[in-house]
Amino acid sequence: xxxxxxxxxxxxxxxxxxxxxxxxxxxxxxxxxxxxxxxxxxxxxxxxxxxxxxxxxxxxxxxxxxxxxxxxxxxxxxxxxxxxxxxxxxxxxxxxxxxxxxxxxxxxxxxxxxxxxxxxxxxxxxxxxxxxxxxxxxxxxxxxxxxxxxxxxxxxxxxxxxxxxxxxxxxxxxxxxxxxxxxxxxxxxxxxxxxxxxxxxxxxxxxxxxxxxxxxxxxxxxxxxxxxxxxxxxxxxxxxxxxxxxxxxxxxxxxxxxxxxxxxxxxxxxxxxxxxxxx
Amino acid sequence: xxxxxxxxxxxxxxxxxxxxxxxxxxxxxxxxxxxxxxxxxxxxxxxxxxxxxxxxxxxxxxxxxxxxxxxxxxxxxxxxxxxxxxxxxxxxxxxxxxxxxxxxxxxxxxxxxxxxxxxxxxxxxxxxxxxxxxxxxxxxxxxxxxxxxxxxxxxxxxxxxxxxxxxxxxxxxxxxxxxxxxxxxxxxxxxxxxxxxxxxxxxxxxxxxxxxxxxxxxxxxxxxxxxxxxxxxxxxxxxxxxxxxxxxxxxxxxxxxxxxxxxxxxxxxxxxxxxxxxxxxxxxxxxxxxxxxxxxxxxxxxxxxxxxxxxxxxxxxxxxxxxxxxxxxxxxxxxxxxxxxxxxxxxxxxxxxxxxxxxxxxxxxxxxxxxxxxxxxxxxxxxxxxxxxxxxxxxxxxxxxxxxxxxxxxxxxxxxxxxxxxxxxxxxxxxxxxxxxxxxxxxxxxxxxxxxxxxxxxxxxxxxxxxxxxxxxxxxx
Ligand code: SF4
Numbered sequence: 001x002x003x004x005x006x007x008x009x010x011x012x013x014x015x016x017x018x019x020x021x022x023x024x025x026x027x028x029x030x031x032x033x034x035x036x037x038x039x040x041x042x043x044x045x046x047x048x049x050x051x052x053x054x055x056x057x058x059x060x061x062x063x064x065x066x067x068x069x070x071x072x073x074x075x076x077x078x079x080x081x082x083x084x085x086x087x088x089x090x091x092x093x094x095x096x097x098x099x100x101x102x103x104x105x106x107x108x109x110x111x112x113x114x115x116x117x118x119x120x121x122x123x124x125x126x127x128x129x130x131x132x133x134x135x136x137x138x139x140x141x142x143x144x145x146x147x148x149x150x151x152x153x154x155x156x157x158x159x160x161x162x163x164x165x166x167x168x169x170x171x172x173x174x175x176x177x178x179x180x181x182x183x184x185x186x187x188x189x190x191x192x193x194x195x196x197x198x199x200x201x202x203x204x205x206x207x208x209x210x211x212x213x214x215x216x217x218x219x220x221x222x223x224x225x226x227x228x229x230x231x232x233x234x235x236x237x238x239x240x241x242x243x244x245x246x247x248x249x250x251x252x253x254x255x256x257x258x259x260x261x262x263x264x265x266x267x268x269x270x271x272x273x274x275x276x277x278x279x
Numbered sequence: 280x281x282x283x284x285x286x287x288x289x290x291x292x293x294x295x296x297x298x299x300x301x302x303x304x305x306x307x308x309x310x311x312x313x314x315x316x317x318x319x320x321x322x323x324x325x326x327x328x329x330x331x332x333x334x335x336x337x338x339x340x341x342x343x344x345x346x347x348x349x350x351x352x353x354x355x356x357x358x359x360x361x362x363x364x365x366x367x368x369x370x371x372x373x374x375x376x377x378x379x380x381x382x383x384x385x386x387x388x389x390x391x392x393x394x395x396x397x398x399x400x401x402x403x404x405x406x407x408x409x410x411x412x413x414x415x416x417x418x419x420x421x422x423x424x425x426x427x428x429x430x431x432x433x434x435x436x437x438x439x440x441x442x443x444x445x446x447x448x449x450x451x452x453x454x455x456x457x458x459x460x461x462x463x464x465x466x467x468x469x470x471x472x473x474x475x476x477x478x479x480x481x482x483x484x485x486x487x488x489x490x491x492x493x494x495x496x497x498x499x500x501x502x503x504x505x506x507x508x509x510x511x512x513x514x515x516x517x518x519x520x521x522x523x524x525x526x527x528x529x530x531x532x533x534x535x536x537x538x539x540x541x542x543x544x545x546x547x548x549x550x551x552x553x554x555x556x557x558x559x560x561x562x563x564x565x566x567x568x569x570x571x572x573x574x575x576x577x578x579x580x581x582x583x584x585x586x587x588x589x590x591x592x593x594x595x596x597x598x599x600x601x602x603x604x605x606x607x608x609x610x611x612x613x614x615x616x617x618x619x620x621x622x623x624x625x626x627x628x629x630x631x632x633x634x635x636x637x638x639x640x641x642x643x644x645x646x647x648x649x650x651x652x653x654x655x656x657x658x659x660x661x662x663x664x665x666x667x668x669x670x671x672x673x674x675x676x677x678x679x680x681x682x683x684x685x686x687x688x689x690x691x692x693x694x695x696x697x698x699x700x701x702x703x704x705x706x707x708x709x710x711x712x713x714x715x716x717x718x719x720x721x722x723x724x725x726x727x728x729x730x731x732x733x734x735x736x737x738x739x740x741x742x743x744x745x746x747x748x749x750x751x752x753x754x755x756x
Binding site for chain 1: 307347438493554560561566
């Protein structure tokens with residue numbers, strides 16, 4: 001058996017036998033407590049500055065961003081973005097209840113289906129989980145409500161992210177996942193796949209010169225919903241008369257999207273939608 | 280497995296220096312990675328500390344490698360995946376072939392993977408009637424050209440834009456012959472559209488792994504193009520190839536390594552796609568592979584444990600050492616004669632294929648120390664190359680002249696006063712010759728050496744005399 005051969009080879013090299021039980025327990029403890037290492041100071045900021053850093057980093061990596069005051073403004077932002085880019089108003093929407101609840105019917109020009117992406121889909125609207133301020137990176141854990149193909153096949157990916165989902169570092173992103181995701185298969189928190197996405201696809205394989213749009217999306221656009229009063233600069237928060245409430249369903253959640261390809265939301269066991277962090 | 284041509288280093292290098300196309304490509308590329316890395320590092324004040332932490336994480340993992348590999352394998356299996364432990368390249372090739380056959384695979388898409396090059400996966404599959412399709416832009420053109428990578432993160436480092444255009448025109452016969460490539464973007468777009476169908480048609484996707492996570496049983500790939508993700512998402516079967524030293528204990532450990540990797544490699548703060556794969560498609564998932572295999576490869580690594588080359592197993596394949604190496608910059612990657620070029624290759628190749636097969640490789644160095652100073656996990660590369668030279672010397676594999684030079688050096692080194700005097704004399708002479716220019720374009724008696732590189736002029740004094748001067752100055756305070 002090569003497994004034994006490899007393990008024995010390791011032990012021979014390290015000049016020891018199998019690890020004693022107490023050492024194994026110590027290592028198992030390290031795995032269980034998964035201690036953090038040094039966190040770069042650059043993202044340890046007050047909330048408004050952290051969100052600003054996230055947005056700055058997204059743009060530095062050739063992504064684009066629009067901030068909207070509430071979820072109800074998302075369909076309009078999607079429609080306007082597609083029009084501005086001269087793209088057809090057609091897309092595949094992540095089958096996510098939060099996205100489904102948005103007032104798509106207010107923009108009857110928009111045509112979409114909900115599900116995984118196929119090769120023919122030119123635009124996707126994906127549900128963002130967490131944004132990492134340190135480098136402007138989106139964390140997109142795979143889920144029935146967040147198919148991986150939406151991040152890969154379309155030419156243009158639009159990600160809808162809540163400001164409450166912006167954290168300092170990758171470790172904070174994993175902490176959210178540890179707290180909020182339950183994987184039915186393993187009983188752990190890791191879904192099948194997690195993509196960390198920083199800007200649109202690119203390659204520098206030709207003469208080490210950067211070209212955008214290699215195999216993945218050529219455009220990455222983030223629509224940021226300002227659901228987090230603490231993340232707004234104070235004067236902006238006052239101006240907006242900001243008072244979002246968790247679970248307070250706005251009137252437009254009653255309206256189902258009015259396209260014929262829309263499928264009703266199915267209950268998704270074991271997949272927690274990210275909760276707005278009101279803290 | 281790729282044939283080892285390392286003993287021909289001298290001849291390869293001479294040919295490389297005379298190859299105008301290659302020299303042009305090296306000239307274009309030179310500096311791009313260096314400047315970007317320097318900027319990325321300058322923008323992260325904690326970088327130096329992160330390097331120490333990275334080194335320590337890897338050392339801790341290597342000291343407990345058996346434990347962490349077993350933990351990793353258990354977690355892969357919990358997520359419905361399968362781990363295949365392979366001692367040799369042959370075993371790994373057979374394993375990959377058997378998996379492909381078990382699902383009746385006809386075509387296999389591939390993400391860029393150096394371990395795949397090391398194992399010779401493509402030839403093996405092809406030989407058995409399965410078509411491998413490289414999907415990384417650089418790897419793709421090399422497959423068209425039937426060449427091997429010359430760099431571990433930028434495989435087509437040795438090519439110029441004209442080469443890309445000519446090859447695409449020659450081999451993409453489904454497109455009009457007279458099409459115009461106005462800019463590099465047109466080349467990228469053509470590759471993108473040509474490869475789309477291959478992604479969709481593939482039965483199996485093979486990727487490498489930058490890291491394996493023991494805590495969660497995940498394999499991690501780091502890419503910019505998105506080809507690796509398409510490769511591991513679309514087909515029914517995903518095979519991740521990884522050598523045993525890729526494992527780290529936890530996600531937090533991986534986060535630290537990831538902060539080092541992209542900055543050291545391309546000078547990005549973070550790569551575009553950093554993806555963690557854990558097991559098979561879940562019941563309710565709408566996409567993702569139904570089978571997830573990790574082929575865990577030793578192929579000579581366990582023999583490095585407990586030797587003076589153990590630290591080489593910390594390597595995260597960032598390529599910073601070759602990007603900063605004057606020898607690599609002068610001759611490119613192919614001269615090194617096997618899969619891994621540059622300083623890391625000069626240490627790793629003899630470890631994996633045997634010093635008797637690699638000959639002069641550990642001498643392909645100016646011992647300037649730049650590689651060690653940029654290595655994100657602080658691998659003492661020059662020291663290890665010296666170890667190989669010593670071993671080589673002991674085995675009397677060195678040509679007679681080199682042996683006598685080394686003997687001379689040893690005789691001097693054992694006599695400190697003489698040695699200091701001799702090196703100081705040598706330095707004064709060099710300094711005079713450089714006439715304050717800082718580098719020599721040519722040197723008498725060493726023209727073979729200076730033709731292909733600039734020798735940095737010694738900065739006026741030896742370390743020993745500078746040290747003595749500083750000590751004296753301290754004493755006065
Ligand atoms: S030896 Fe160090 S610098 Fe070279 S590739 Fe490995 S990690 Fe990077």
